[in-house]
Amino acid sequence: MLSGPTDFAFHHVGVSVPDLEVSIAWYLRVLGFEVQRRIQIDAIPAKVAILERGAMHVELFQVEGAAPSTEDRSDVHGDLHTYGNKHVAFVVRDVHALADELRQRGADIISVNDFPHGSNAFIHDNSGNIIEFVQAES
Secondary structure, X not given: OOOOOOOOOOOOEEEEOOOHHHHHHHHHHHHOOEEEEEEEEOOOOEEEEEEEEOOEEEEEEEOOXXXXXXXXXXOOOHHXXXXXXXXXXXEOOOXXXXXXXXXXXXXXXXXXXXXXXXXXXXXXXXXXXXXXXXXXXX
């Protein structure tokens, strides 16, 4: 809970996609999000969908004429060579079990990795954006 004027908590991640309806369907089918609301931002102009899963929110934007992502943006390690946001990460209990389930749902699994401090998995969404799942050692 926020208790003071300088306290803050995570609210959402914004993701630009080429086809809002296709991306909504992917986030619902593969990651289990639900549509909270849709809005139109005429000043951009953009079609927007706010998705939710529990306390997590993803804001999808479709802007006509937006440039496609460069090839290095969909490479987990290559993208680190460009300044800016890299990916969104979600915590899970069992990275390997989740990766198996997401693979069955048609997700593009980039990698599943084990480290002394825990495990992680990277996937691409249907637009090539990187999503990470992390499992910390107990």
